[in-house]
Amino acid sequence: MPPPERKNLTEPEAKEFIRRYGITTPRGAVVSALEGAVEKANTLGYPIVLKVVSRDILHKSEVGGVESGLKNETALRQAWTEMLMNIADKAAEARVEGFLIEEMAPAGLETIVGGFRDEKFGGVVMFGVGGVWVEAIKDVSYALAPVSQAEALEMMKELKGWPILCGWRAEQYDIEAVKEAIVKISSVISETEIRELEINPLIVYKSGVMAVDARVAF
Ligand SMILES: Nc1ncnc2c1ncn2[C@@H]1O[C@H](COP(=O)(O)OP(=O)(O)OP(=O)(O)O)[C@@H](O)[C@H]1O
Numbered sequence: 001m002p003p004p005e006r007k008n009l010t011e012p013e014a015k016e017f018i019r020r021y022g023i024t025t026p027r028g029a030v031v032s033a034l035e036g037a038v039e040k041a042n043t044l045g046y047p048i049v050l051k052v053v054s055r056d057i058l059h060k061s062e063v064g065g066v067e068s069g070l071k072n073e074t075a076l077r078q079a080w081t082e083m084l085m086n087i088a089d090k091a092a093e094a095r096v097e098g099f100l101i102e103e104m105a106p107a108g109l110e111t112i113v114g115g116f117r118d119e120k121f122g123g124v125v126m127f128g129v130g131g132v133w134v135e136a137i138k139d140v141s142y143a144l145a146p147v148s149q150a151e152a153l154e155m156m157k158e159l160k161g162w163p164i165l166c167g168w169r170a171e172q173y174d175i176e177a178v179k180e181a182i183v184k185i186s187s188v189i190s191e192t193e194i195r196e197l198e199i200n201p202l203i204v205y206k207s208g209v210m211a212v213d214a215r216v217a218f
């Protein structure tokens with residue numbers, strides 16, 4: 001029997017999904033035309049981020065589908081044109097459903113929280129520090145879902161990056177909020193039909209966390 005077909009949510013759909021579980025995401029909207037993008041950016045206020053919305057594109061930056069830190073309308077118009085060319089060039093087959101205009105999340109500590117369903121073990125939750133570098137340095141910990149608050153804290157402590165989370169050079173990070181995010185994602189994995197979920201990055205601040213990118217597959 002062939003494996004069941006995967007269904008990916010788009011980034012805005014995935015973000016709407018995790019918001020229902022109480023995870024904060026940047027404010028934003030999906031637009032289909034440049035004039036709508038300009039209008040939305042004016043409402044949100046610059047700087048903004050422009051991203052391609054397509055369930056066929058898993059890694060948007062790889063195809064030139066993320067432009068962040070756009071400071072004004074001129075920059076937005078230019079990024080829009082470039083993005084259309086990038087997609088036509090690098091992801092010509094992808095179904096594009098629109099473009100996401102989003103507020104810029106402030107800088108913070110980039111972490112990753114994810115979950116997946118393992119055939120043997122069932123729901124698994126993972127956490128790592130390092131955002132885009134996480135794949136390169138492989139500093140991640142795993143636990144069976146669901147996890148308690150105490151288990152989520154253990155997952156954090158297992159990381160080489162734990163001292164960074166604890167506050168390196170007087171930076172302070174909201175450990176409680178990270179713990180809650182891990183617990184929430186672990187319960188999503190154990191309570192729903194989701195096969196895979198990844199928040200990369202989950203940006204951690206002195207107070208609170210924000211999911212800047214999310215991917216969900218059923
Ligand atoms: N709203 C935002 N505010 C600030 N920075 C952002 C925002 N959206 C994206 N970024 C930055 O741009 C990077 C790439 O964006 P995003 O994670 O959405 O794209 P991606 O290429 O699909 O990611 P992945 O690495 O998971 O494939 C993020 O890791 C983050 O550093």
Ligand SMILES: [Mg+2]
Nearest residue numbers: 200201213214
């Ligand atoms: Mg990402």
